[in-house]
Amino acid sequence: MTEVAKRPIVIGVTGGSGSGKTTVSRAIYNQLAGHSLLILQEDSYYNDQSEMTMAERQAVNYDHPLAFDYDLMVEQLQQLIHYQAIDKPVYDYKAYTRSSETVHQEPRDVIILEGILILDDPRLRDLMDIKVYVDTDDDIRIIRRIQRDISERGRTLDNVIEHYLATVKPMYHQFVEPTKRYADVIVPEGGENTVAIDLLSTKIRDILAKDGKDSQFKQANQQK
Numbered sequence: 001m002t003e004v005a006k007r008p009i010v011i012g013v014t015g016g017s018g019s020g021k022t023t024v025s026r027a028i029y030n031q032l033a034g035h036s037l038l039i040l041q042e043d044s045y046y047n048d049q050s051e052m053t054m055a056e057r058q059a060v061n062y063d064h065p066l067a068f069d070y071d072l073m074v075e076q077l078q079q080l081i082h083y084q085a086i087d088k089p090v091y092d093y094k095a096y097t098r099s100s101e102t103v104h105q106e107p108r109d110v111i112i113l114e115g116i117l118i119l120d121d122p123r124l125r126d127l128m129d130i131k132v133y134v135d136t137d138d139d140i141r142i143i144r145r146i147q148r149d150i151s152e153r154g155r156t157l158d159n160v161i162e163h164y165l166a167t168v169k170p171m172y173h174q175f176v177e178p179t180k181r182y183a184d185v186i187v188p189e190g191g192e193n194t195v196a197i198d199l200l201s202t203k204i205r206d207i208l209a210k211d212g213k214d215s216q217f218k219q220a221n222q223q224k
């Protein structure tokens with residue numbers, strides 16, 4: 001009998017900025033603690049802009065698909081799918097470019113891919129087993145974004161509002177929201193939706209159990 005090649009499960013989590021993608025991804029990750037998991041963020045794959053001036057970097061439209069290095073993202077995702085380690089780029093929001101550092105990432109059995117435009121690229125879509133769209137109202141997303149960008153990303157209130165109206169909102173309607181049609185599951189309200197997170201975690205556990213992967217990882221960990 002021919003052995004069927006096993007590969008990691010790839011879960012894509014998308015939605016507008018501030019919808020709760022990171023929160024949902026972390027909640028799934030935490031629910032599956034003890035299994036073999038990693039989170040890969042699309043933000044890590046913003047283009048390297050180290051050759052540009054700060055003014056040029058600040059003028060970039062970060063909500064357009066051209067802002068991302070999808071070739072590198074697809075290449076590294078393929079490596080992880082083939083159980084090869086990667087050196088993941090690190091994005092620096094305050095410098096508006098990629099940092100000179102990378103983070104070494106060993107492959108895992110479950111890859112949670114998270115970002116605003118991951119369903120826009122057909123190559124990424126084709127590599128996903130479960131596609132999740134976190135659907136949160138625009139007013140809630142902008143409020144969350146104001147709080148987060150000021151506290152974590154070094155932005156001012158004026159800067160967040162101006163950026164939101166100029167690019168975040170129009171690009172959301174042009175590029176992000178239309179990818180909802182590719183989703184297998186739509187999660188309203190994100191991180192507080194414990195029913196959706198439980199259902200997704202159960203489904204992933206089920207696939208892992210069928211592949212016999214969960215027990216192997218647990219045994220390996222127990223022996224450490």
Ligand SMILES: Nc1ncnc2c1ncn2[C@@H]1O[C@H](COP(=O)(O)OP(=O)(O)O)[C@@H](O)[C@H]1O
Nearest residue numbers: 016017018019020021022023144148190191192
């Ligand atoms: N259901 C929720 N209720 C309240 N705050 C939330 C909720 N989900 C996320 N947040 C907060 O909103 C901000 C944006 O959430 P995050 O998960 O980072 O969104 P995204 O990754 O989609 O941009 C974070 O500060 C997070 O703590």
Ligand SMILES: Nc1ccn([C@@H]2O[C@H](COP(=O)(O)O)[C@@H](O)[C@H]2O)c(=O)n1
Nearest residue numbers: 016017018043062063093096115116168
């Ligand atoms: N230099 C940058 C790069 C990106 N952004 C914004 O990040 C948003 C995507 O990240 P989320 O965690 O919010 O999904 C996107 O809307 C970009 O506008 C930025 O502000 N500065």
